[in-house]
Amino acid sequence: MTAANELKPVLVFDSGIGGLTVLREARVLMPERGFVYVADDAAFPYGSWEEGALQERILSLFEKLLAQHQPEICVIACNTAFTLAGAALREKFPEMTFVGTVPAIKPAAERTRSGLVSVLATPGTVRRAYTRDLIQSFATQCHVRLVGSENLARMAESYIRGEPISDDAVLAEIAPCFVEKDSDKTDIVVLACTHYPFMANLFRRLAPWPVDWLDPAEAIARQARRKVPLIDGAEHPDGFDFAVFTSGNPDFATRRLMQGFGLRTG
Template sequence: MTERPILFFDSGIGGLTVLRETRIFIPDRKFIYIADDAAFPYGNWEEDELKSHIIDLFAKLLNLYNPILCIVACNTASTLVLKDLRRAHPDVPFIGTVPAIKPAAEQTRSGLISVLATPGTVKRAYTHELISSFASKCHVRLVGSAKLAGFAEDYLRRKPVDRASLKQEIAPCFVEKDGHHTDIVVLACTHYPFLVNLFRKNAKWPVDWIDPAEAVAKRALSLLPDADQVQTLTEHLDLAHFTSGRTDYATNRLLHGFGLRLTPLGQE
């Protein structure tokens, strides 16, 4: 029987942060990484059009690859369509990547939390529901950036990043209130952990930067059938597909560094 893969999905290459962590917990499973770069950035889409686009694309992906589970390694997509995907495909487990507001509220000492996200994630009702449910006693600053995901894509391809602009994008995360300071920033976009060293260098003061990748990886492990959690390691490169069909040398080199082999959509 052909091994059923774990499918990762993101608008670009940010989901590689989640893939990297998941491999630690599930080292012997085959992975397929889908980058919907033809539609990147998702922030430029109208909400209803983006929802229809992602749902239609997933119908195609599930038919092509028959994954054992799907990880939506994108906060924008997760907060927008996760419920619809689960309803449309009840036999496939879907794991979303949503802002880590609950652990931030549990860990903060000052009570001041910031959520650094894309504009779409910031305005999503799902995000505000998380705050109401888990951080109602905290002061939560939502910071939406239209630039940082693109900066991360450039940074990973070793292109220059405008450091002054990056500093300006994260500046609203740092809040002073009644003698207290923000002490936790939630990285609510899977692209952002790739920039965390630059964030630290340009922060107004030290904070904890929370990345949900480990929690997503643990959840994926818990959803695999017991017989699938221990397998004989096979010699292969996991696969990556870009919906645009276009990649450059820097992207190919990056994917190879993550143990991924670039192939056309639907081919192995």
């Protein structure tokens, strides 16, 4: 039997605090594992970065993270990061297993009845060839609208912390997702940024008509569970379940939020 303190942690990585949507699901499926949550808040938001500089930053950051935390697996809970740097991470660190986050275009194409699907993402994810390839591979029979929001990730960070945000401002960001074509309407919106599911109830209230808001967090967590060995008799280890912020200085509201997710900071 493996002692609890020998279990390696699961590292969950995001540009900010949106990856907590994935962490929440992963904890349910992997209760015996400890978690290290890493928020690259010093570089947030990723969507506005130049691609080469951002990839270089992510690779450099993971060199340090893997050496310091020695995780069992890394979950990249960020569409922008994984669609840009996922292949490079796997090439540079072949001994590590990376579970990525990509826009849920395939399940959306399988579920839609109207054939009108929108992908709500960051500008970086919308620009990525990876996203276009997913559409070509799985959604050629659908009309897919890519909506790159400049502001929604920042709004989500504020919303998660309990700060007020304007209904009109949110509606302006999601309105392009809603398409009417002949007698059909958009019936699925893919939430292609892990920040966005935190705002799903707000989106539902403001939407001009009901749609299925597709959150990939559970599917990502299931994939991570498949990759992590389940050890009989293992107990949840001490010393993990903490959050790392690359700024080194999360504010009080963020620290309180981490505590709500059972994560230590500092």
